[in-house]
Amino acid sequence: MAAAEAAVGVEANVMIRDDRVGLAWRDALAGGILAHLDIIDVVEVIADDYFRTSNRRIRALNTLARQVPLYLHGVAMGLASAIPVEQKRLDAMARLVNAMEPQGWSEHLAFVRAGGIEIGHLAAPPRTNEVIEGTLANIATAAKTIGALPQLENIATLISPPCSTMNEAAWTTQIIRLSGAPLMLDLHNLYANAVNFGESPEALLASMPLDRVQCVHLSGGVLINEPGNTGKQRLLDDHIHDVPDEVFALLTELATRAPQPLTIIIERDGAYPQFNHLLCQLTRAREALAMGRARMHLSEPLQVAA
Amino acid sequence: MSAPGVEAFLANLYSDAALRESFLHDAETVMANLPLTEIERAALIEIDRVGLQMAAASYAKKRAHHRGKREFSGSRFWTFLFRR
Numbered sequence: 001m002a003a004a005e006a007a008v009g010v011e012a013n014v015m016i017r018d019d020r021v022g023l024a025w026r027d028a029l030a031g032g033i034l035a036h037l038d039i040i041d042v043v044e045v046i047a048d049d050y051f052r053t054s055n056r057r058i059r060a061l062n063t064l065a066r067q068v069p070l071y072l073h074g075v076a077m078g079l080a081s082a083i084p085v086e087q088k089r090l091d092a093m094a095r096l097v098n099a100m101e102p103q104g105w106s107e108h109l110a111f112v113r114a115g116g117i118e119i120g121h122l123a124a125p126p127r128t129n130e131v132i133e134g135t136l137a138n139i140a141t142a143a144k145t146i147g148a149l150p151q152l153e154n155i156a157t158l159i160s161p162p163c164s165t166m167n168e169a170a171w172t173t174q175i176i177r178l179s180g181a182p183l184m185l186d187l188h189n190l191y192a193n194a195v196n197f198g199e200s201p202e203a204l205l206a207s208m209p210l211d212r213v214q215c216v217h218l219s220g221g222v223l224i225n226e227p228g229n230t231g232k233q234r235l236l237d238d239h240i241h242d243v244p245d246e247v248f249a250l251l252t253e254l255a256t257r258a259p260q261p262l263t264i265i266i267e268r269d270g271a272y273p274q275f276n277h278l279l280c281q282l283t284r285a286r287e288a289l290a291m292g293r294a295r296m297h298l299s300e301p302l303q304v305a306a
Numbered sequence: 307m308s309a310p311g312v313e314a315f316l317a318n319l320y321s322d323a324a325l326r327e328s329f330l331h332d333a334e335t336v337m338a339n340l341p342l343t344e345i346e347r348a349a350l351i352e353i354d355r356v357g358l359q360m361a362a363a364s365y366a367k368k369r370a371h372h373r374g375k376r377e378f379s380g381s382r383f384w385t386f387l388f389r390r
Contacts, residue, residue, distance in 0.1 A: 082309035115314025117321055120369030123361070126316075130309035158364055159357030163312055163349040196357075226356050234360055 018261035019293070020069070021285050023278065026268065032275030037068050039279070044215075044265045047072040047105065051092040058099055065100050071215065071265070072096060074107040079142065079150070080125050080175070081111040082134035090145040097146050106151035106184045106215065107142070109135070109172065124157040127164035127171035132178070139179045149181040151215055154208070156189035156237035160197055168193060169207035176209045183209055186217035187250045188243065192235040205250055210258045216251065218243045218285060219267040239269035243281055248288040255292020256299070264289060312346055320362050321369070330355060 022042030023033055033040060043064065050061060064070065077089050097105055110122035125131045143149045154172055164171075176183050185208065194201040220241030223233040243266060255262065264285050268278060319326055329336045333351050342350070 081313060083313060111313055111317075114310065114317040117314070117317040118369070119317050119320050120365045120372060123316070123320060123365070126309070126312060128309065134309065157357075157361065159361040160354040162316060162353045163346055224360065227359050228356070230356070232356075234357070236360075236364060 019255075019264070019289055020261075021264045021282050021289070022068075022266075023282070024073070024265055024267040025064070026272075028272050029268070029275070029278070032278065034064075034067075036275070036279065039282070040068065042069045042071065042103075042263055042265065044071040044073050044106075044267075045102075047074045047093055047096050048076050050096055051089075061100060065102065070100060070102045071263075072100060072102045072105040074105065074150070075122070076112050077107045077138075077142070078110065078112040079107050079138045079152070080109040080131065080135045081114070081138065082125075082131050083111070083114055084134075085138040085141060087141075087145070090142050093142075094146045097148070104151055104214070105146065105148065106153055108153045108155050109175065110155045122155045124155060124159070124161040127161055127166050127168065129165070132171065132174050135175055136179055139175075139181055143181075149179070151182045151184035152176065152179070153184040153186050153217065154189050154193075155186070156192040156221075156235075158196060158234050158236065169204060173207075173209045176212050181212075182214040183212045184215040184217065185210075185213045185254070186219070186237075187247045187254070188217070188219045188221060188237055191244075191247050191250060192221055192237045195235045201246065201250060202253060205253055206257070210254065211260070213254065213258050213260070213262065215263045215265060216254065217265055217267055218247055218251065218281075219269075220244060220247075239267050240271040242273075242277075243284070248284055251285060251288040252292040252295070255289045256295040257292075259296060262289065311341070315340065315350075319358065320365050323362070323366075326358065326362055330358070 020041035022040050022044065023029065025033065025043050025045045033043060045061065045064075050057060072093070074093060077085055077093070079085055093105060108122050111125040112119055112122060139150065139152070152175065154168070172183070175181075187205075190204055190208070191201050193199070194204045219237065219239045220243050221235050221237040221239075222241055224236050226232045226234060251264065266278065266281055266285060319329060325336070333353070337347055337350060
């Protein structure tokens, strides 16, 4: 039995070595990130910040890409829409991908503009078959222009998407399965939607296409009061608070259910704490991941060597 | 109304405070001249009114933040890194 436990431990360690944990790049965190590249496995950069920038900044980003595995993350393409994505945004991402040669690029399952109006942030479109069709067309165009499929990220929403005919998990699963694109699973977004619309976070997680997850986002948020003194609150995904315990628990659950290597990225967009505090959050992510991996291996039938 | 039309109406509703106020007061009148299907019209009347107000406030804050960000385009860090 001791030998079997040791074997499980060895297997878990092998799997953990394939997982990676890193941070989203923000200029305010640059010094801390560069000083700790020995313990930061991967960095994710907001691509849109570099679409219209100087050659000097591009060269600096190239310098970073030579030091650490880098992902590009888009925030304003508006792929999840019945409206065709703007070619100029795809061309800008293609230029950056060519210049950086990142490990991958990602975008949100959101619409951000329509009818000439910029919403200003990621909005959940109606979850309908028509929007799925438009989204699939947009993903295909993006993959053709950029040369690789994006990882597609689930978004948080304060409003239940109007005119929807299916739930989040069914809608997301259809897009992921039909497009062939990987899922970038934002666990705080998932948690926020579960809190806001009265679902079980664990059940929502279980209903997502977990076999397609490659990258995972972790972040924090804050409960805000509903208008009208109802006494109720909704969770705003603001990226300026620590990753809550519930989200680390979801990471453990994901690592138990999804055997493929996972890349975990913590996002922080403001109210920056001391960098050591962010490093502690990275450590907590590694621990949550390791706990899930250990559970996964314990639940597998032991292979007895012949 | 087509799916792009519904998205355009939602974008308007999320970003135009006066339209949103009118819609919350009397959705049927606001939508009276829009080429919506009966299903879309019924779905929009049943909209998550609390969520609409909260999401719109959040988007307005983001738009204000983007405007502020565009005004500050300098990056001392990158300049520092490149000059090393």
